[in-house]
Amino acid sequence: MFNSRTKIKALLSSEQTGQEVTVMGWVRSFRNNQFIALNDGSTNNNIQVVAELGLLDDATLKRITPGASLKVVGQLIESLGKGQKVEVKAKNIEILGDCDPEKYPLQLKNRPTLEYLREKAHLRFRTNTFGAVFRVRHSLAFAVHKFFNDKGFVYLHTPIITSSDAEGAGEMFRVTTLPFDKTPRKEDGTVDFAEDFFGKSTNLTVSGQLEGELGAMAFSDIYTFGPTFRAENSNTTRHLAEFWMIEPEMAFYDIEDNMNLAEEFIKYIIKHAIEHNADDIAFLAQRLADEEKQLPQDKRSEFGLVEKLEFVLNNPFERITYTEAVDILLQSPAYKKKKFEYDVSWGIDLQSEHERYLVEKHFKKPVIVTGYPKAIKAFYMRQNDDGKTVAAMDILAPGIGEIVGGSQREERLEKLEERMREMHIPVEDLDWYLDTRRFGAVPHAGFGLGFERMVLFVTGMTNIRDVIAFARTPNNCEF
């Protein structure tokens, strides 16, 4: 009968005292041989359990150590001490699981670094910071489904294993059951994938978009929310080899509708997290402020985390074209003083330093850039009438960079095929995709949002490896 317990979050907000309660959790600290700070992950706040002198024998007292798990039965009373409103006056304390203090790697008074905790990722959920991060992550994920569900979108599960390597979204992880030491070969010496599990070469998905478009051509509006894999050797604070991406795809949408939806969506999930995880976000804001005190004045953020999120909610995103962005950069003091490492001219792919200038220095808010040169964008993006640009949109966020990449899709069969040939995309391999342009094609659009980048933005964390439970990055696949 473990479910007769009350969660600590509920106990702490209890209007009533005097009743007997059962509480279970892990010891955060044990002060004065009497006061146990107990946490069960329902909130960052601990309940104080009071074990009056004489209640427990010496052998049991020694086993109440940080990390140990307890079952406590006692009376919820108004606290006799100052630091908390209520506390549990214990009648009985049962140790469910011991925790050897000599071996337990989390001694929280030691202020372990985020890098250290990354190596102890299996235990770091028990810290205040990661407790808050992962409750906020949950809240954002829940809000994603609520947002789309409320709008009548169908949640489509696109495949994880794919046979198309034509999407061009990045390096792929191969999926195979062929033996490495004696791979079957064809007469010309190349690997014979006809012998492989699926009878052809297969990989982990880099995007569910193409399959998503098929769904949109029937349900009107779909979204995917699942894991995505990129085998790029990227070593940055904003790339993972395995990450979660949200990809809505909407029929009867143009690029303008697409932008409106993306902006509404981002604001909705942030608002949801603020409303449901105020404590956690306040804790993360304080953590960020404390961390920034170590930095020199000019490197500190202008706003606190909460102010930053409120600002994003209360102001429209800036919308500019790629051409305007290039003009702003060319006119900028940074450009004139030759502060940019990479040169600026119409046609370049905007570098991180350029995006950061636009977002963090010039506009100081999220920016949606549209109308990129077609040469630097994917084959499926709709060509504009100018013959030079496509109906692409990227949303750039302060501190994160590109958080959304999307476009209106090219629904005109001839234009699409022509572009595919120009970019050496094998048209025959994507025949199933082209069918959507043959049988009742409609204008449609969609975008991809990197979920972990969103979590970074809302939590104020700075390394993407700290907002996913078990990060997969080059040379690292622990747990």
Place this chain on the structure above:
RNA sequence: GGAUAGAUAGCUCAACGGCAGAGCAAUGCCCUGUUAAGGCAUAGGUUGAAAGUUCGAAUCUUUCUUUAUCCGCCA
């Protein structure tokens, strides 16, 4: 993949060519309404690895391993 900066006690750091130290954690004892509880004491090290320079190396050089940050690729 490229560049830069790191690796010293369980954790966070100091020592910058001359005996390797502090705070916290741990262990033992004391105190008992504490709030990262407090007090006294104890223990804890092949300074990431290997080679070299030197009378002497944590400190200087080389190679390797590994971590972080930035850039590229992108979400």
